[in-house]
Structures are given as C-alpha cells and as structure tokens.
Amino acid sequence: DTAVSQTPKYLVTQMGNDKSIKCEQNLGHDTMYWYKQDSKKFLKIMFSYNNKELIINETVPNRFSPKSPDKAHLNLHINSLELGDSAVYFCASSQGVLAGTRTQYFGPGTRLTVL
C-alpha cells in the first residue's frame, strides 16, 4: 500500500494555464508538506499544514494555493503557470508536533513541465 501518493506523476501544460496536484497519505500523520525540487535538484519547502491549518508559507507567489480538506489530503493549485514553475513537486507527511522524530515521508513527486 502506498503511504504518500500524488497525482498526477507527470504534468505538461502551457504557460498561463491553471493546474492542480493532489496528495494523499494513509499513515495517519497530522502534518503535510509541499516541496519544490528545481532543475539543479535543490529541494525547498513551500508549504506545511498541521491538522488542516497552514503553518508554513515560505515566500511562495500567490499563484500557488494549497488546500487541505482533511488531514490526510493536501492539494496544490497553481494559477497562471509560468516557465519558471517547471520543477518536481513533492508532497510529504510526518507525525505532528507532539510526536516522535519528525521523520518526513515523501510521495513519488510530480514532474511539472510548463511550455
């Protein structure tokens, strides 16, 4: 059974379009994240949600809007896509603030290509 899943795995779209990436975890974790991995493989946090509440927003353009309908899901919607948005987007999850070692478990990633 997949622990953290993302859909789609690949996304190719035109500049200016709006797209969404979905993420689901079945680990019972309270906290979920979005990371962006650029063309040089550098990973950087974008957002973090704990129990559906936004706790991290790392200076990400307003065109990016995360939504967490429940603690098992965290979706990422991107408006007016730009060439520079091309990257691999990873979803991750971990146990909440009061628990354990904060190990983050990652989804398979979504490769977004903006043409």
Add this chain to the structure above:
Amino acid sequence: AQTVTQSQPEMSVQEAETVTLSCTYDTSESDYYLFWYKQPPSRQMILVIRQEAYKQQNATENRFSVNFQKAAKSFSLKISDSQLGDAAMYFCAYGLQGGSEKLVFGKGTKLTVNP
C-alpha cells in the same frame, strides 16, 4: 537561518568498497534532527537514516552509518559494502525540534557505484 552544506557534488566508489559523504550544517539551536535521504533515478525520496541531536550514539541502519559530531556541526554518512543499487543522489537534511516543521536540505551528492 539554518543552512546545510554538502561539499561534494559528486562521489564515486567501487562496488563492495566503503564511501563517506560529507555534510555540515549551521544552527544556533540545540534540539534538532538530521537525516540522510536517497533519491535514485526513479526520483522517489527514500529515508536512509536519521539522528536525533540529543543522542550521542551514532545511528546505524545495516550498511549505513553516520558520524555525528555535534560540536563541529558535522553529519557524514558512511556506506559500507557499496552495492550498485546505492547509486543515487544523497541529500542531507536538518529539521528543528519543537519549531517550524520544515526540513532544510543540502544541495545533494551524486554517488556513482562502479562495478
């Protein structure tokens, strides 16, 4: 702000030999976690090993072990008996205990395993 530095963009090792990947970090905090993640060509982020800063004992997972030097802010990964399947990008990451949930990643080291 916390930073993580991996000074070796690329490393290579002969199959069955041992290799050490370097990682240093900068923080003024005393309670934190450190991780090594592996990213093979499939791009899945796989946890290799983790270390809690309050533990003096170095973490070990089968052929993988770390050398954690808290005073020097150093966290190197040793891979023993290297296998072809160990070939991947390896990322060192820092996570703060009790604060922001984000992981701060190094830029990665690409490990090649030669048969």
